[in-house]
Amino acid sequence: FILRGQPNMSIPLAPLEPAANKTADNRPADKDKKAEPPKKAAPKQAVKPAERLVSLDAYRGVIMLAMASAGFGLAGVAKHFPDDPLWQTLGFQFSHVEWKGGGFWDMIQPSFMFMVGVSMAYSYASRQVRGQSYPRMLAHAVFRSFVLVALGVFLSSKSSSHTNFVFPNVLCQIGLGYTFLFLLWNRRPVWQLLAAVLILAADWGLFFAYPTPPADFDYSTVNLSANWPHLEGRAAHWDKHTNAAAAADRVFLNWFPRDEPFTLNDGGYTTLNFVPSLATMIFGLLAGGLMRSDRGKAAKLGWLVGAGLVCLGAGYLLDRYDICPIVKRIWTPSWAVYSTGWTLLMLAGFYLVVDVIGLRRAALPLVVVGMNSILMYCMSQLIGSSNGWIAQNLQRHFGDGIFTAYGHLDPIYSPILRASLVLFVMWLVCVWLYRQKIFVRI
Numbered sequence: 001f002i003l004r005g006q007p008n009m010s011i012p013l014a015p016l017e018p019a020a021n022k023t024a025d026n027r028p029a030d031k032d033k034k035a036e037p038p039k040k041a042a043p044k045q046a047v048k049p050a051e052r053l054v055s056l057d058a059y060r061g062v063i064m065l066a067m068a069s070a071g072f073g074l075a076g077v078a079k080h081f082p083d084d085p086l087w088q089t090l091g092f093q094f095s096h097v098e099w100k101g102g103g104f105w106d107m108i109q110p111s112f113m114f115m116v117g118v119s120m121a122y123s124y125a126s127r128q129v130r131g132q133s134y135p136r137m138l139a140h141a142v143f144r145s146f147v148l149v150a151l152g153v154f155l156s157s158k159s160s161s162h163t164n165f166v167f168p169n170v171l172c173q174i175g176l177g178y179t180f181l182f183l184l185w186n187r188r189p190v191w192q193l194l195a196a197v198l199i200l201a202a203d204w205g206l207f208f209a210y211p212t213p214p215a216d217f218d219y220s221t222v223n224l225s226a227n228w229p230h231l232e233g234r235a236a237h238w239d240k241h242t243n244a245a246a247a248a249d250r251v252f253l254n255w256f257p258r259d260e261p262f263t264l265n266d267g268g269y270t271t272l273n274f275v276p277s278l279a280t281m282i283f284g285l286l287a288g289g290l291m292r293s294d295r296g297k298a299a300k301l302g303w304l305v306g307a308g309l310v311c312l313g314a315g316y317l318l319d320r321y322d323i324c325p326i327v328k329r330i331w332t333p334s335w336a337v338y339s340t341g342w343t344l345l346m347l348a349g350f351y352l353v354v355d356v357i358g359l360r361r362a363a364l365p366l367v368v369v370g371m372n373s374i375l376m377y378c379m380s381q382l383i384g385s386s387n388g389w390i391a392q393n394l395q396r397h398f399g400d401g402i403f404t405a406y407g408h409l410d411p412i413y414s415p416i417l418r419a420s421l422v423l424f425v426m427w428l429v430c431v432w433l434y435r436q437k438i439f440v441r442i
Contacts, residue, residue, distance in 0.1 A: 061368070069423045287344065
């Protein structure tokens, strides 16, 4: 689980040249006999070594820092300024939307899923260069799937008196789809794209085939208030708590031991989100294949931007014409396409700045986090909350006034300082680990 040294830096060895004037048993050849030219070995398909994509580490670092910051408390502060457009914009961008639509904060999980696909294109190419067989790599993918799901369940149970078997968090979602993603690794891009389209089409068909509630349905039975903004028309098939995936969870999650029967997830998240989010990972796998290709930097940048704009437009049109609403919490097909557009554009931006312009040293504060993303995620979940272990110890050792700058800061803004200080401590841990060349991997 813990690796020392820079990952993915192996260099393939050149084949040994045949020694001149030597026989098969290493004795000098007979000078009177003409040496036979060595037989040419059957050509093997060359495997391109996987060079590390620093811009991907920087992109991952930004997303991890945003997630670990808990939004810097901006959404809470914005509630004190209901008439201020700037604060309301910040509050919207750093909190999840109730159901339809999305802002920056809703792009964190799609970025996770997308980057898993990009990383797979590099990591398994590196394993292939090191001589690992396909069965061994498949076994690793299965093992990684199991560990990610187990770790996700473990983190979901941290505030529970028993194991909480729920699977909508990002680690479980990645783990549930990871092995299926690996089966598409190293396939032709056209097959990968076709698989993503078929997955999204099947997911759309499942939701659309599931009946909507009758006109006299009592929505209070699924914990929806009378003023809940229900989706209408065709989009009603993707309404909160009354959709196909929510119904599946009411069956599936009750197969596990629980204190009380499972009825619904308060946020509307579902286990079956992993199916359409697998398409998001496949889009990342396609992007990773592009970045590993022999195309020039300008061509790669153009493909990323062009594909990103196409995805944004396609997702918007699917929502606009009532084919499928953009809803992140149940990962609708339109959301999968729309959010992929933003992830492609964000990757393009980091690629331009870090790998094309070459500002790698400036990106180092982000890279140190991106290269230890699993550790940063676990720290944020276990000790990095606003009232978690780090915050408690900062207050214990530096006094109660540390989060108000000892009275110089209005208490309204103290959540921002609290979140910033906790994030800084976790960032320092990542810096130290980077300097020691310690990277946590699964």
